[in-house]
Amino acid sequence: MAEPAKLTLYSDWWSSCSQRVLIVLNIKGLEYEYKAVNLLKGEHFDPEFEKLNPMNYVPALVDGDTVIGDSFAIILYLEDKYPQHPLLPQDPKKKALNLQAASIVSSSIQPLQNLAVLADVFLAPQIYAGLARFQIDMSLYPTLARLNDAYNELPAFQAALPQRQPDVPSPS
Numbered sequence: 001m002a003e004p005a006k007l008t009l010y011s012d013w014w015s016s017c018s019q020r021v022l023i024v025l026n027i028k029g030l031e032y033e034y035k036a037v038n039l040l041k042g043e044h045f046d047p048e049f050e051k052l053n054p055m056n057y058v059p060a061l062v063d064g065d066t067v068i069g070d071s072f073a074i075i076l077y078l079e080d081k082y083p084q085h086p087l088l089p090q091d092p093k094k095k096a097l098n099l100q101a102a103s104i105v106s107s108s109i110q111p112l113q114n115l116a117v118l119a120d121v122f123l124a125p126q127i128y129a130g131l132a133r134f135q136i137d138m139s140l141y142p143t144l145a146r147l148n149d150a151y152n153e154l155p156a157f158q159a160a161l162p163q164r165q166p167d168v169p170s171p172s
């Protein structure tokens with residue numbers, strides 16, 4: 001009998017989305033081949049990888065002629081195909097709660113950590129507000145202070161400063 005095709009996981013060691021899938025592969029005791037895609041080197045934009053996942057994200061799972069390019073879908077696929085060590089409760093209410101928690105992480109929390117965003121857009125205004133409104137002593141937060149200095153050199157961040165906006169009140 002022909003050996004079933006081995007699962008292949010395209011992943012980056014630093015990827016939290018891939019880490020979820022690796023946990024599931026391990027829980028279910030599945031063998032897989034690991035193919036590294038270096039995100040910092042931009043390998044997720046290589047045409048070969050783009051054919052597998054046009055979204056240019058890891059992880060991507062290849063199982064024979066099936067390619068799945070999203071960790072949530074991969075995990076549900078593995079759950080259906082390999083029911084050993086189930087991940088989800090049978091009870092529909094408990095199952096929905098589990099899926100809700102997973103969806104919040106995958107849709108609302110993790111995307112803010114992607115390279116294109118790197119959370120700077122959210123972080124810079126909060127550091128600014130801390131300084132301008134509360135005169136926070138930044139020497140206590142050297143990493144944030146360094147980030148703040150870097151943001152302040154960027155024209156896009158400078159132009160977004162509150163005092164540069166058209167409705168800023170004139171000094172009385």
Ligand SMILES: N[C@@H](CCC(=O)N[C@@H](CS)C(=O)NCC(=O)O)C(=O)O
Pocket residue numbers: 015016017018039044056057058059069070071072106111113114115116
């Ligand atoms: N919804 C996708 C998101 C995948 C995703 O955001 N992957 C990140 C690594 S955790 C990535 O490839 N980032 C590339 C980038 O930031 O350019 C999933 O859950 O698989």
